[in-house]
Amino acid sequence: MAGIVYIVLRWSSLAALLSFGTALALGVGVVTLPLDQPVQFGGGRQIALGETVVFFGRELVLEQADRMTMAFLFLTAAGIFLLAWRFTPHSLLFPMGLGMLSLLSGALLIQPLIYAALLIEIAAAFSVFALQGEGHAPTRGGLRYLTFTTMALPGLLVTHWLLDRYALTPDETGLLGASAVLLTISFALLLGAVPFHTWVPAVAGEGVPLSGVFVLTVSNGATWFLLLEFLETYPWLSVYPRFEDLLFAVGLVMVILGGALAPAQRRLGPLVGYAALIDSGATLIALGMNSRVGVTLTFLALLMRPFGLSLMAAGLSGLRSRSDGDDGWDALRGLGWKAPWSTAALVIGGLAASGLPISPGFASRWALCRALAPSSPGAALLLLLAGIGVMVGVWRGLFALLVRPRSPEDRSVVPSRNPGDASEGWLTRVLVVLAVLGCLGIGVFPQTLATLAARLAESYTFFLP
Amino acid sequence: MPTLVDLLARISFLAAMPAVAGILVTASLLVISREWRLNVMSLTLQYFFVVLLLTRLIRLEVAAVKGLIGWMVCMVLYLTERRVDMLRGQEASANSENEVASRRHRRWVMSARTSFCLLAGLMVSVAAYTAALRLPLPEVPRDISLACFLLAGLGLLLIGLSESPMQVGMGLLTFLSGFDLFYVALEPSLAVAGLLGAVSFLIALAAAYLRVAEVAAGSEERTL
Numbered sequence: 001m002a003g004i005v006y007i008v009l010r011w012s013s014l015a016a017l018l019s020f021g022t023a024l025a026l027g028v029g030v031v032t033l034p035l036d037q038p039v040q041f042g043g044g045r046q047i048a049l050g051e052t053v054v055f056f057g058r059e060l061v062l063e064q065a066d067r068m069t070m071a072f073l074f075l076t077a078a079g080i081f082l083l084a085w086r087f088t089p090h091s092l093l094f095p096m097g098l099g100m101l102s103l104l105s106g107a108l109l110i111q112p113l114i115y116a117a118l119l120i121e122i123a124a125a126f127s128v129f130a131l132q133g134e135g136h137a138p139t140r141g142g143l144r145y146l147t148f149t150t151m152a153l154p155g156l157l158v159t160h161w162l163l164d165r166y167a168l169t170p171d172e173t174g175l176l177g178a179s180a181v182l183l184t185i186s187f188a189l190l191l192g193a194v195p196f197h198t199w200v201p202a203v204a205g206e207g208v209p210l211s212g213v214f215v216l217t218v219s220n221g222a223t224w225f226l227l228l229e230f231l232e233t234y235p236w237l238s239v240y241p242r243f244e245d246l247l248f249a250v251g252l253v254m255v256i257l258g259g260a261l262a263p264a265q266r267r268l269g270p271l272v273g274y275a276a277l278i279d280s281g282a283t284l285i286a287l288g289m290n291s292r293v294g295v296t297l298t299f300l301a302l303l304m305r306p307f308g309l310s311l312m313a314a315g316l317s318g319l320r321s322r323s324d325g326d327d328g329w330d331a332l333r334g335l336g337w338k339a340p341w342s343t344a345a346l347v348i349g350g351l352a353a354s355g356l357p358i359s360p361g362f363a364s365r366w367a368l369c370r371a372l373a374p375s376s377p378g379a380a381l382l383l384l385l386a387g388i389g390v391m392v393g394v395w396r397g398l399f400a401l402l403v404r405p406r407s408p409e410d411r412s413v414v415p416s417r418n419p420g421d422a423s424e425g426w427l428t429r430v431l432v433v434l435a436v437l438g439c440l441g442i443g444v445f446p447q448t449l450a451t452l453a454a455r456l457a458e459s460y461t462f463f464l465p
Numbered sequence: 466m467p468t469l470v471d472l473l474a475r476i477s478f479l480a481a482m483p484a485v486a487g488i489l490v491t492a493s494l495l496v497i498s499r500e501w502r503l504n505v506m507s508l509t510l511q512y513f514f515v516v517l518l519l520t521r522l523i524r525l526e527v528a529a530v531k532g533l534i535g536w537m538v539c540m541v542l543y544l545t546e547r548r549v550d551m552l553r554g555q556e557a558s559a560n561s562e563n564e565v566a567s568r569r570h571r572r573w574v575m576s577a578r579t580s581f582c583l584l585a586g587l588m589v590s591v592a593a594y595t596a597a598l599r600l601p602l603p604e605v606p607r608d609i610s611l612a613c614f615l616l617a618g619l620g621l622l623l624i625g626l627s628e629s630p631m632q633v634g635m636g637l638l639t640f641l642s643g644f645d646l647f648y649v650a651l652e653p654s655l656a657v658a659g660l661l662g663a664v665s666f667l668i669a670l671a672a673a674y675l676r677v678a679e680v681a682a683g684s685e686e687r688t689l
Contacts, residue, residue, distance in 0.1 A: 058656065114652070118660040125667035129674060137682040138675035143633050146671060147624055150637050150664075154644045161651045 002102070006095035016085030019094040020078050023101065027074030030067050060109040065459035068452065069225045070105050076306045077101050077218050083310055083435065084210045086428040087317035087342075093211045096130035099123075100214070104222040113233065116226055117156035120190070120219070124149035127215050131207035136325060139207035144199035145215060148189045155186030163234065180240050183230065190223045191280055194253045200280075201261075201273030205327075209269065209313035209320070216276045217306040224283070224302055228295075231462045238290060238462045248288030252379055254281025259386025262393040268319070268327040268346065271393045272312050275353035278386045279305050279361075285379060286368055290463045293371055299453035300364040304446075307360040307439045311349025314435065318342025318424065319401070329400040336401030341424045341432045343401050348436050350394030352443065355387040360439060363446030473520060480517040485612045487514040489590060492619035495635055496586040496626065497579055501546040508635055509539040515616075515642050518609055522650045527658060531645070534662040538638060538669040542631065545673035549680050582626060589618040604650040616643025630679060634672025641665055 001022045009015045033039050053060040062070075077097055084093050103123040107116035128142035159179045166175040187193075192200040204212040231238050238244070258278035265271045279301060286297035316327060319342050323331040336343040348359075355365035365387060372380040442449060467475075479487075491511040498504055512535030519528035593614035602610040620640030624633050645661055 114657070115660070118657070118664065121664050122660070122667060125664065125671050128671040132675060132678055135682065136678070138630050138679045140628055142671070143628075143630060143675060146668065147633065147637060150641065150668070151621075153641075153664075154648070157644075157648060157657075158651070 002095045002098035005098055009090070009092070009095065012089035013085065015094045016081060016089060019098055020081040020085065022098060023074045023078035023081055026101075027071045027078055030062075030074065031071045058115055059111045060106065061111060062109055065456065066108055068456050069108060069221075072303060073101060073104060073108075073218050073221060076221065076310075077214065079306065079435075080210055080214050080218070080310055083314040083431065084317075086425070086431050087314045087321075088208050088210050090134055091130065091208045091211060092132070093130045093208060093214060096126045097211075097214055097218075100126050100130070100219065104219060107222055108225055108229070112160060113226070113230065114157050114160040116229075117153055117186075120223065120226070121149050121153050123219060123222075127211070127219060130211040130214065131203065133208050133325070136207070139202075141199060141203035141206045141212060144202050148192070148196055148199050152186040152189035155182035155189075159183050159186070176236060176240075179234075180237055180243070183237065184243075184246065187223070187227050187230075188250065191220065191227070191284075192277065193250050193280070193284065194257055197254065197257070197277055200277050201270040204273030204276060204313075205267060205269030209272065209316040210310070212269075212272065213306070213309045213313040216273075217309060220276075220280070221302055221305075224298075228298075228460060228462075232460050235462045244288045244290040246288075247284050248376075248379075251281045251284030251286075251288055252382065254278065254284065255379075255383055255386045257281075259382070259389035262386075262389040263396070265393055266329055268316050268332070268397050271350070271390070271397065272309060272316065272353075274393070275312070275350070275390045276305070276309060278390065279309075279353065281386075282365060282368055282383055285372070285383070289371065292457055292463060295460050295463055296450075296454050296457040297364065297368050297371060299456045300367065300450055303449045303453055304360040304364045304442070307442060308349050308352030308354075311345045311435055311439055312353060313349070314432070315342045315344070315346025315349055318428070319346065329396070332397065332400045334401070334403045336398070337404075339424055341429050343398070345432045345435065346401075347394060347398055348439060350390065350397070352439055354390035354394065355384075356391065357443075358440060359443040360446065360449075361387075362443060363450065367450075470525060473517075473525060476517070477520075479514075480521055482608055484514040484517045485608050485615070487511075488518075488612050489615055492615060492623075492639055493583075493586045493590070495639060496619055496623050497582045499632075501550070501631065504631070504635060505539055505543045505546065508542070508638065509536060511616075511639065511642065512536060512539065515612075515646055518612055518646060519649060521609070522605065522646075523653055527649075527653075527655070531658065531662065534665060535638075535642070538665055541666075541669045541673055542634070545676055546631065549676060552680060585622055585626070586619060589622050590615060593618045602647050605647055609646060609650075613643045613647040616640065616646065618643075630672045630675035634668055634675075637668050637672075638665055641668070 001018065005015045005018050005022075008018065081094060081097065084091060100123040103119045103126070107119040107123070110116055110119065124146050128146055131139050131142035131145075133139070159182045162175045162179045162182070166172060166179070169175075189196045200216070203215050206212075255278050258274045258281060262271055262274040262278070265274065283298050283301040286294045286301060288294070289297070318339050319332060319335055320327050322335055322339055322342075326332075352359035352361045355361040357366075365383065369380040369383055372383070488511060491507040491514065494507040495504055495511075498507070512532055515535070516528050516532035519531060522528075594611060596614045596618075597607060597611035601607055602613055605613070616639050620636045620638075620643060623636030623639060625636075627633060627636075641661070641664065648661075649658070
């Protein structure tokens with residue numbers, strides 16, 4: 001389908017709706033179709049989803065736990081494609097996004113896990129094309145993401161060999177230590193943990209914002225699920241001395257760094273990146289709790305993340321298209337009056353990403369703070385302060401966007417005479433309203449996703465009892 | 466007509482320290498030079514030396530395929546840079562002769578950047594030599610260990626020294642060559658070899674795409 005979408009890319013609506021429809025159908029299909037019973041496809045071919053498929057001699061296995069994670073990837077991608085239809089219609093996100101989806105779902109299904117690392121690397125190379133905007137200077141974000149993913153590859157591949165060797169010679173415990181170090185560094189690179197975080201604000205701040213959010217939610221989500229798969233496959237890793245302390249400390253540093261830098265930004269793009277960095281830090285803290293509650297909160301944070309970030313990126317795309325691609329405060333002055341719907345999407349998305357009450361971010365952040373408060377009240381407080389940091393950044397952006405026109409001569413804030421610039425279109429408005437309602441709906445009724453997160457956590461047993 | 470096996474048998478004496486020295490020279494040239502012709506030639510030669518070392522670890526045919534992938538990658542980079550050069554040449558056709566002469570003169574003067582890159586390259590090479598002595602890689606001979614450390618270290622240095630898509634792309638390819646040289650000894654699977662080849666090719670395509678975007682954006686800015 002990615003090839004077909006690439007061919008019809010000239011007809012942007014067709015390409016976008018094909019991408020959206022494919023991702024949505026796959027997301028719904030993977031949840032609703034039975035695993036153990038054969039399903040009739042076109043041409044009379046019968047396939048049981050749960051059966052092992054051999055692809056180039058490697059096994060692809062869809063297990064119960066994988067269904068929800070794959071549905072999450074497909075449905076998140078569908079949402080991003082739908083927003084991109086109105087906000088970045090001519091982007092390479094559609095074909096490349098579909099290609100990345102197939103690679104990432106392959107990474108979650110393939111055995112042994114070394115192939116997953118290679119598939120994630122190929123998906124990272126695809127993301128460079130999606131992140132690059134048409135007619136813009138090359139983005140550092142895509143290249144940096146590709147660089148960090150390439151640097152993570154050796155660690156993941158060599159770990160597999162070390163663990164195979166350990167299975168043959170269990171006396172050599174040094175192999176476990178080397179594997180733990182390599183895995184930790186590799187996943188730190190892939191997840192953008194401090195000090196390897198520089199690609200996160202670069203991916204969000206440069207290039208196509210919705211492609212950046214695709215990387216930060218779908219690609220990064222697949223990496224998170226792969227990490228959990230590693231922890232489940234190699235349970236000795238989670239009980240390795242001081243492993244949970246390391247996760248907790250790195251997560252906390254990410255939260256502090258993101259919270260400190262978010263309000264200091266003078267552009268909206270990197271602000272999205274720092275909001276994602278704080279969220280990743282909070283997720284690492286949850287995983288560092290090394291308990292069932294911690295794993296449930298990890299899943300909850302991953303499920304809630306796309307709502308705020310996608311809305312933020314959609315709003316940012318709408319605003320950038322009216323400021324020649326510049327998202328600095330000076331370029332955005334008064335733009336809120338010309339693009340009120342994009343502004344609304346940005347602000348509501350920003351507040352959701354910061355964890356404001358009645359937003360999706362609040363449900364996961366508040367639950368994590370409550371779980372942390374008895375044992376680490378300082379960490380809980382820092383988490384709340386980091387959310388306030390993002391809020392301050394959004395507030396500063398809103399302040400610039402809502403500068404009132406002083407006089408008709410002030411050309412920077414007078415509505416454009418070009419009717420295409422002045423209006424955001426009724427379809428865009430409907431889409432923004434639906435996205436905001438969906439965001440607030442999940443914020444008010446988070447039980448649906450919380451129950452799902454709890455069910456997902458039940459599939460994992462690597463944590464301490 | 467001599468076969469590939471005959472040809473490689475004739476130059477097999479190179480597949481030891483001479484190949485490692487060749488890798489050191491070519492990777493250092495990539496770090497120091499910003500002249501695209503020299504860089505593409507260095508990368509092509511670097512793949513040749515890597516293939517020579519690979520013949521000691523894996524079957525000749527597999528090593529040859531890896532070499533072919535590397536040379537195809539070099540071809541992609543060469544064609545991209547040639548096209549970019551032509552586009553720039555058309556724009557700068559009005560350049561005065563003085564400017565051309567001054568450029569020729571500058572080519573032979575070592576800039577501060579070149580000196581810095583040379584020094585950094587030397588330091589990384591010394592670090593790679595020390596690492597090969599103190600932490601030899603498992604399953605590979607010591608000279609190949611040194612080649613792996615040199616490629617990985619100088620590749621990372623190249624990535625760190627520049628934000629230009631081509632330099633970063635070449636750095637990533639150099640880094641991957643170093644890892645590939647080590648990993649074939651651990652996992653000789655053809656599927657892994659194929660996927661690593663695909664990764665190299667996609668990195669080259671991504672670098673070429675960004676390079677073209679860079680030139681297109683630059684010419685758009687000039688026309689505005």
